[in-house]
Amino acid sequence: MNHYYPSSLIEEGVNNLVYQNRCGNRLSMMFHQTYTECEITYKPNAFRRKEFRARNFSNRDIFTTIFASCTLPEIGSASIQYFGYDPFITKIHTRAGLSQAQNILTILNFPHQNCFALAARHPLLILVKPHVQFNLDDGLITEMFIDRGERIVSFLAFPGFEENRIRQLPDATIAIQIMDEDIVIMGAEESLYQVQCSLKILGNKSLSVLTKQVEQDLSAPLQSPAITSSHSEWQHSLNFNKRVLFSQIDAGGACIAALNRIYHLQWIRDGGMACSYLAKAGAPSLLALWTPFLLDNPSRQFQHGGHTVNEFLQIVGTRWTKTEDDGLYYAVLSLYTLYQTTGNPIYLDTSQLVKLVNSMNYVINTKYDTHHQLFMSQTRGEILMSSSPLFGYDPVNGTLVVDPPEEYQHKERRITHLASLYQNSNMYNVLCMLIILLDAAQIEHQQLSHYYAFTNQLKQSLQSQFINQDGLFYSSLLFFDNDTTLWDAFEEGDVLEYTWAVTLGPFFFDTLTTLRSAYHLYTHGTQVKPYNYSAWNTLSHFLKEWRLPDKDFETMITSEIDESGCVTTKYPMTHAIIEYQQDLEGWRGLPFCIAPLITSVTALLLQSLPQGLAVRASMLVDSVTYFQYRTCVLHIVATDIGEEVHRWLFAGRTIECSLQIPERWLVMGSHQIQIVRGSTPRLPRLYSSNARLLDIYKQGSTITLEFFNAVPSELVFEGIEQDTLHIYSSEGDMLIYEQKSVTNDSRSLIFIEYLGNFTILIKHTQ
Incomplete structure (x- = not known):
């Protein structure tokens, strides 16, 4: 044999x-x-x-x-x-x-x-x-x-x-x-x-x-979201690839990663990203199948510190898996997105949250380096580093690796382990999402206090260490077997993971540096290697949120759709999205490429925020209908000409001073949203936030916005440079905040450390 x-x-x-x-x-x-x-x-x-x-x-x-x-x-x-x-x-x-x-x-x-x-x-x-x-x-x-x-x-x-x-x-x-x-x-x-x-x-x-x-x-299952675009190729590709994606997630929640015989494996990353992004595009039904399937089937389960720990690595349900670090992030993202997009309290089930808390605590106890105040990894991309107990094996197959791939070393120095931007950004997000879920479930108050402090510490450590002299993020801190270290740029690291680190979120520990790094990727990334279309689509989604012009966004999406439309030999499944740029004969129909594409285009009119929704404008899409969010079904139509929201109406009523939709309006039923495209109005306006916007009202020249957040808040405003702004806690105390301007933009970022209900009063200067 x-x-x-x-x-x-x-x-x-x-x-x-x-x-x-x-x-x-x-x-x-x-x-x-x-x-x-x-x-x-x-x-x-x-x-x-x-x-x-x-x-x-x-x-x-x-x-x-x-x-x-x-x-x-x-x-x-x-x-x-x-x-x-x-x-x-x-x-x-x-x-x-x-x-x-x-x-x-x-x-x-x-x-x-x-x-x-x-x-x-x-x-x-x-x-x-x-x-x-x-x-x-x-x-x-x-x-x-x-x-x-x-x-x-x-x-x-x-x-x-x-x-x-x-x-x-x-x-x-x-x-x-x-x-x-x-x-x-x-x-x-x-x-x-x-x-x-x-x-x-x-x-x-x-x-x-x-x-x-x-x-x-x-x-019925393919109805949401229904996107209308003047691009006939876009229209066909989006509808077609929704069908492809739907076929690959079965009624039990198992997600197949591509239309290939090799993909009997069920990747945590692929299923988590695909289903979460599709839910952000207004179609949460597949996420409702995937999430319980994933949480009930960790990569492995064991006892640690008196608790049962579920470890989420690369593959669902098996310890025969590479020890990639991002599985926990996608497990928490799945549950978090499912709760945010459905609002169903059943997803705050204590047993599931405790599973994830125990998993996170295990990662903190075993992967967090208290000296560097960073999370460490034994993998670089999919490649095991020499400190891994499984170094020298392919643990998916259980086979010996005679010649380890070149990624395990850097310029002939063997890498023992590393602290990557991707892993640390993921863990920052896991902490933020768990805090919000635990707060909503009103449990684990002692755990919440610990996570608050730990999240702040990690944020400060990342801001102080991970930014280079050009104001961009490093890719990772490499540790070598000769006890030396090296910070490497994105060109030297895993470009795919770096792109995800600066685009996935939903929370960002340094938004302005993230934005600079994302634009640097956009202008330089393809010079390093052809892009994976999953990362390409999360990048287009992120950049468009920060006003990438329609013509540039159009070029990004059209190049992908054009390549998928090529007739190929090995897999003549024409129009199914391919995995890598220029690799026309490669695998097709990958859910973690398709779902971010659908979300990126849907967000041209309706953007999913960390804890809400916001309207947007673009000439590339005219309507998004049957968008499911909590107990609502939203139908959005854009008229007139322009790439900005001039004004917008919810159920026939004009909403001033905010593009984020107040929760008070998102009641059960079907609702019409009309967006009038044009120029940005001169009134101060909330563009987005990572908080819940409960309500907004305007009286005279005073604008009042009511928020809630269980984590520190970051709000993006348009046109407030000349206005007076005051922020109050629920007890009536005036809160301290920090304000920063976005380079070459009319928007400002407001940072608030306070946790809980708070109110912002803006006195508009005419």
């Missing part, structure tokens, strides 16, 4: 299409030169089985195919004229041989059934081989078998003996021929009864009826 470890499941066809079913099954169509493999891997139905074992049943190490083999022996890459790929409804046009015989194949991916359909307009031969022996009935082929304790019934339904040509070959393979848009339905369930239930819903229906049924099943 030459190989003890599993090889990566790379698609072997000249062309390859991959379909992920929301119940769990996956169809990989691999088009070789003269024939096509149809591989269907099995997982128990996610609408019934949500436990980790079921959602991970077919994984990278061991997976179950519903048939021993399934092939189309007369259809190959050479005969394909056009791949009309869609994650749910695909039409493939073929022209074969010297005769140029034409056919149209249709593949249906059913959103609510654990199966797929294949239809053909003209004669098509399908060969299906059982693991042992099929049971052949009129219109139905089944095989019951047991794999790893799971009872599985695979099936292929067809019109019938009279309608189709059926024959059984000596090796138990069944040959079936279809034509005239006959439909075969292929899948697997846990019992024959469940197979029959599916066929009662799907069987004896025409292709057109089933196609309409698929679209009807998708209409």
